[in-house]
Amino acid sequence: MSDVQGPAVGPQDLKGHNALILGASSGMGAACAQTLARQGMNIVGVHFDTATEQDRVDALTAELRSHGVEVTFHNVNAANKRARAEVVEELQGQLAERGVRVLLHSLAFGTLQPYIAEADEAINPRQVSMTADVMAHSLVYWTQALHSAELLRSGSKIFAMTSAGDQKVTASYGAVSAAKCALAAHARQLAVELAPAGIAVNLLRAGVTVTPSLERIPEHKALLATAEERNPHGRLTQPEDVAAWIAQLSQLDSSWLTGNVIGIDGGEALTS
Template sequence: MSKTVLVVGASSGIGKKLAEQLVQSGHQVISASRTNPQIAGITHHQLDVTEENPDFSFIPEQLDGLVYCPGTINLKPFNRLSADDFKYDWEVNVLGAIKVLQASFKSLKKSEDGSVVLFSTVASKLGMNFHSSIASAKAAVEGLGKSLAAEWSMHGIRVNILAPSLTDTPLAEKLLGTDDRKDASNKRHPIGRYGKPEDLAQMAAFLLDTKSSWVTGQVIGVDGGVGGLKP
């Protein structure tokens, strides 16, 4: 059955791969981001979630799915992070999600199986050097998602959170810039490789589907085993 899905942050990485997969599966995809992803078959709207009052008039009367993909990577020792660094990570990852969620709520309520997918990071659970700013912001996303999963369950809306490890996206380009870095990143993951955008996109697509209709309030590690295994 065709669904109407809003993907915020479909201009690159995981969001773009997901939007492409959804279109190929016959769904109606609405893209919202600062940059047009240029994907055939989707409807794109300009959106900057860091604005004080973004324009959400493009959201349709009914939404079956919402995926919030924007993220940040600002890896520094804690003592070198400024208050503005923390504020920016919070603004993009948490406040941006809140704005989109509040604007989409009425439309999601009109779906028979509304589903929301948010993104965290394995660092929120694992504890990793130089991740204090992004890990704290993404931990807040996890708390937000689980709270909404409880609150919105009465409306039939499911909310789940994906927590990836290092994934080959434009955000991670500096971390995977050389063959040596790529090899080291592969070795850090029990499954033997770092992530690809399609790894996360496929799980997000499953959570949007009615096949996952009994799954809500979950933080799901899609991380090559790094978050729970020590071989």
């Protein structure tokens, strides 16, 4: 029997609810953590950083805690099966009362190499598989684990970050583009299968945004210049633009907005 009720009445207060952010230490993930913490949400972050990045991560967690919320960060590989199981097992005890209201999949680790090049420069099968596993398939595995642990409830929202790269071609983006296409297929399937439980699943297509992951793309300077010139707002998308809409959408108990690719780009796609 479906858990879905009739239309929700007005936005809900996010204070005391829990957000799980995959890729929480920088870029979209960090901005989302900051915005949701200001709304009173407890933050569980999963990130994968070296010791040289620890001071930056410590500063972020201190900032989040300054809003009076509970903050737990796990420095593990989000695509690793054992790490995922250990985090979810801990969350079963930590978040059992209210579950996970928001799951944000913002993992942006993949190989940026062309398909056709000299043998030592072309992408190889291991790199293609790793890129798809981290940036696409892991959404399915985390959702399965959280659902099995009964941490996803009616009103929960699952968001995954995509990009215009799922339709457009740049020289080094092939494996990431393929992963984004797979991510879209996964999100549609999860949206349909989780609809009876009142859980919404949507992709967010941000405009071109200055993030560490974008700066790893060899062609990123040209992408930035073109996007800023063509965006109707006359500026680039910022991580905070995306985080603000995640917060807005997360306030609604309704799961009627599901299975979509939502453009948060200031109209960039209309003029590109």
